[in-house]
Amino acid sequence: MSAPAFLGAGLHTALGAGVARNIDALFQPLPHPVLQEIKTPEESVGAPALLLHGRPLENIEARFWEAAEAVVGEAIEAAGLTREQVREAALVLGTSSLDIAVSEAIYARELAEGEDAYPLTSNSTMGRLAQRLRQAHGVRGPEYTICTACTASANALIYANMLVATGRVRHAIVVGVEIFNIITALGFQSLELLSPHGMKPFDSKRAGLTLGESCAALIVGASSKRGAFHLRGSANLCDIFGISAANPDGSTVADVIRMALEDAGLAPEQIDGIKAHGTASLLNDEAEAAGMRLVFPKLPPVCALKPFIGHTFGACGVTELILFCGMAERGYFPATPGICAEPSDLDIRLPQTPQALAPGVFQLNFFGFGGNNTSLVIANAD
Amino acid sequence: MPIEITVRAHGDYYAPVEGAPPDVRELSKQTLGKQVRRVGRFIQLALIGAARCVGTETPPAHTGIYMSSRRGDLETNLEVLEQFFKHGHTPKPLNFINTVSNASCYYVARHFGLHGRSCFVTGVCFSFEMALQAALLDMQAGVVRSALVGGLDTVAAPLEIDRRRLGLNAQTPVGEASHWLWLEARAPAPGETTLEAVEAFADRDALAAWLKQQSFAPEKTLLAEGQYLDPADARALRGETALTRAFAYRESLAYYDGQAGAALGAYRATADLDGTALAHINGDAEGRFAAIVARRSA
Numbered sequence A: 001m002s003a004p005a006f007l008g009a010g011l012h013t014a015l016g017a018g019v020a021r022n023i024d025a026l027f028q029p030l031p032h033p034v035l036q037e038i039k040t041p042e043e044s045v046g047a048p049a050l051l052l053h054g055r056p057l058e059n060i061e062a063r064f065w066e067a068a069e070a071v072v073g074e075a076i077e078a079a080g081l082t083r084e085q086v087r088e089a090a091l092v093l094g095t096s097s098l099d100i101a102v103s104e105a106i107y108a109r110e111l112a113e114g115e116d117a118y119p120l121t122s123n124s125t126m127g128r129l130a131q132r133l134r135q136a137h138g139v140r141g142p143e144y145t146i147c148t149a150c151t152a153s154a155n156a157l158i159y160a161n162m163l164v165a166t167g168r169v170r171h172a173i174v175v176g177v178e179i180f181n182i183i184t185a186l187g188f189q190s191l192e193l194l195s196p197h198g199m200k201p202f203d204s205k206r207a208g209l210t211l212g213e214s215c216a217a218l219i220v221g222a223s224s225k226r227g228a229f230h231l232r233g234s235a236n237l238c239d240i241f242g243i244s245a246a247n248p249d250g251s252t253v254a255d256v257i258r259m260a261l262e263d264a265g266l267a268p269e270q271i272d273g274i275k276a277h278g279t280a281s282l283l284n285d286e287a288e289a290a291g292m293r294l295v296f297p298k299l300p301p302v303c304a305l306k307p308f309i310g311h312t313f314g315a316c317g318v319t320e321l322i323l324f325c326g327m328a329e330r331g332y333f334p335a336t337p338g339i340c341a342e343p344s345d346l347d348i349r350l351p352q353t354p355q356a357l358a359p360g361v362f363q364l365n366f367f368g369f370g371g372n373n374t375s376l377v378i379a380n381a382d
Numbered sequence B: 001m002p003i004e005i006t007v008r009a010h011g012d013y014y015a016p017v018e019g020a021p022p023d024v025r026e027l028s029k030q031t032l033g034k035q036v037r038r039v040g041r042f043i044q045l046a047l048i049g050a051a052r053c054v055g056t057e058t059p060p061a062h063t064g065i066y067m068s069s070r071r072g073d074l075e076t077n078l079e080v081l082e083q084f085f086k087h088g089h090t091p092k093p094l095n096f097i098n099t100v101s102n103a104s105c106y107y108v109a110r111h112f113g114l115h116g117r118s119c120f121v122t123g124v125c126f127s128f129e130m131a132l133q134a135a136l137l138d139m140q141a142g143v144v145r146s147a148l149v150g151g152l153d154t155v156a157a158p159l160e161i162d163r164r165r166l167g168l169n170a171q172t173p174v175g176e177a178s179h180w181l182w183l184e185a186r187a188p189a190p191g192e193t194t195l196e197a198v199e200a201f202a203d204r205d206a207l208a209a210w211l212k213q214q215s216f217a218p219e220k221t222l223l224a225e226g227q228y229l230d231p232a233d234a235r236a237l238r239g240e241t242a243l244t245r246a247f248a249y250r251e252s253l254a255y256y257d258g259q260a261g262a263a264l265g266a267y268r269a270t271a272d273l274d275g276t277a278l279a280h281i282n283g284d285a286e287g288r289f290a291a292i293v294a295r296r297s298a
Helices: A019-025 A060-079 A083-088 A100-112 A128-136 A149-165 A182-190 A251-264 A282-295 A313-329 B025-032 B041-054 B074-085 B093-097 B103-112 B127-140 B159-166 B204-214 B231-241 B259-269
Strands: A004-013 A034-039 A044-050 A090-094 A143-146 A171-178 A214-222 A230-238 A273-275 A361-368 A372-379 B005-017 B064-068 B118-122 B146-153 B174-185 B193-201 B221-225 B277-283 B289-296
Touching: A004 A019, A004 A060, A004 A149, A004 A230, A004 A313, A019 A313, A034 A182, A044 A182, A060 A100, A060 A128, A060 A171, A060 A214, A083 A171, A090 A128, A090 A149, A090 A313, A100 A182, A100 B074, A128 A143, A128 A171, A143 A149, A143 B127, A149 A171, A149 A214, A149 A230, A149 A313, A149 A361, A149 A372, A149 B127, A171 A313, A182 B074, A182 B093, A214 A313, A230 A251, A230 B103, A230 B118, A251 A282, A251 A361, A251 A372, A273 A313, A282 A361, A313 A361, A313 A372, B005 B041, B005 B127, B005 B259, B025 B041, B041 B074, B041 B103, B041 B146, B041 B174, B064 B103, B064 B127, B074 B093, B103 B118, B103 B146, B118 B127, B127 B146, B127 B174, B127 B193, B127 B259, B127 B289, B146 B259, B159 B174, B174 B259, B193 B204, B193 B259, B204 B231, B204 B277, B204 B289, B221 B231, B221 B259, B231 B277, B259 B277, B259 B289
Parallel strands: A090 A143, A090 A171, A273 A361, B064 B118, B064 B146, B221 B277
Antiparallel strands: A004 A214, A034 A044, A143 B118, A171 A214, A230 A372, A361 A372, B005 B174, B005 B193, B146 B174, B193 B289, B277 B289
C-alpha cells in the first residue's frame, strides 16, 4: 500500500486567499498588525490582529462560513479528488475557538434587539463547524473535531494520517480554523500577552503575540509519487508543569521533540530545518529554545512563521505546515527579516532572507495551553 | 500480530438534574482526597469520573488521556460570554484559560501525574466514539500502551434555557455524566473485556457490509442501540444481522449527550457474559453510523 502524503491544500490568512498568494507573500516584507477596537463600558481595548486578507470584520457570520468553506474547496480541487473520493473522506478539524465568533455575533445582536437573550442558544454543539464544512462539500466519512488549543490542527494531522495509514479512509481532509473573536482577544489582553508591534519570536525585543486569523485545509491521501511531502513521524505529550506555559527548563519540549524523532526513526543530526512554534512570549520562547538546545547538539536552521500571519492558535498547525511546505517546494527556507538577525538572549538566530533549500526532513513544533505539546516530522526526501 | 486492547477498569458519575445543577466540590474533595481549586464543575466532574475509574490504582505516567464532550465546558463559556456581552466585564485570565476545551485533560493529567498523549475530541453525535477511536488508533500503532478515555456532558442553569439549547421539551428529564474507561494494550485475562473495533460508516450499506464481515454469532452477540440511532435503522439492522439479543443500558438515563460513553461500563458490569460480544451501533440524522465492538473473554 502507498504511504499517506500531502496531496493538496487550501489557505486563507492575512497574507492572502489561496496557497500560491500566501507563499508569494513570504518573500515580501512582514505585514503590520492592525489594532481592532473592542469597546467595554470602561475603556476601549485595541487588540493587535492580522485578519484574513480582503475580509474586513463585517457581516461576521457570512465572513466566517464563506472563508472556511472556501479553503476546503481549494484543497479538494488542488488534490484532484473526485466527488466519490470526497464523499468517503474523513474530515478532521483542529480549532481552539470553533465558531464562537458566530455565536458572539448572534448573542450581541439578540442583546441589542432587547431580547431576553442567553449565549449559545443558537448553537452549543462544538461539532457544528466540522459538520457544516463536511456537509458543504458532501463529505460523509469519519468526522473529528480536535480541540487542544494551539496544537489542535497539528494533532488533527496526526489522526488524519493514521486514518489513512490504517486503511480506514483513502483520503482525509485536515482543517484548521481560527477566526477573530472578542473573548479570545480580551483573554489574551488579560494575560498581557499581546504586542501591538508585531511578533518577534526569540528576539531580545520579543513582547508577545499578534492575533492571527486562518482557514486552512490539507488533503492527506495515499500517494506513490516520489518527493511528495508526508508526515514521517509525530508526537504529542502533556506537559503538567503549567496550564499556560511549558516548563522553562526545556525538558518537556525536549521530550516531545525526541519522541517525534524516534517515531520518525531519525537522529537529531538528520533534521535539515526546524519550524519553531515561536509565540514571542518571554517564557514560552525561553522553554522552546532550551528544549531545542537539549536535543540538538548543533541546531539546524530555525524559522518562525507567526510574524507573517499572527498566532492562528488552533489553526497554526496545518497553516504553518502548508506555508513551510509551500516554501520548501519552491526551494526555500523561510526568513523573517528584521527579527532575531543576531543571536538573542536565547541564542537563536533566524534567517533574514529566504535560504536555498533542498528536499529533506524537517521538524515542526507546536505548543498549546492545557500543557499540550506536539512535534511533527515531515519529509519530501527519503 | 495485532495489539489487543483490554478494558482494565471503568468508572462513572451520573446524576439526573432538576432545578440547579449540583455543586460537586464536596464530592470532588471526597473522591480525590483533596480540593482542586479554581476550576468549574466540568473539570470537577472530569476528575471525579476519572478517579472512580482508576480507583486505588495509579495509572503509569505515560498514560494518554482522551476526552470527549458534545458541548464541552459550557458553564465556563457561558459565564465568560455573559460577563462581557451582558455586563461589560473582561474575562479573568484563569477563566479564559479554562475555556480551552483541553483544560479538563490537563487537570486530569496533573492529578494523576500523567505526561502521555492528551486529546480532546468533539462531534455532533459520535463524540465518544471518535475519542475512543483516537485511543484505539494510538494503541494499535503502539504509540500508547495505557489510556484513559472519558466522555463528559453537563448542563447549565437555567435548565429551561439549556433544554432549549438541547432541542428538548420542558418535560424531558436531563442529566449529567462523566464516563471513563481505562484501556491497556495487553491480552485479556479470563472474564476481562477487550475493545475490538471502533469504526465510522458513511451510510447503512457500508455499516451492513462491515457487520457481515464480522461474522457475529447471534447467540453470543448483544446488540446495543446508541442514543441517536433511528428506530427504523435499528429494526432494519436487527433484521439484516439476525442480532436479536438486545443490550439495553440507556432506558433509565435522563437525557445527556454522550450516552455511548456508558455502554462499555454497563456491559463490563453485567454478570454472566463471558464469551459474549457487544456491538454498539449509533447513528446520526444524516444516515451516518458509528460502531463499537467489545468482547468478554471466556
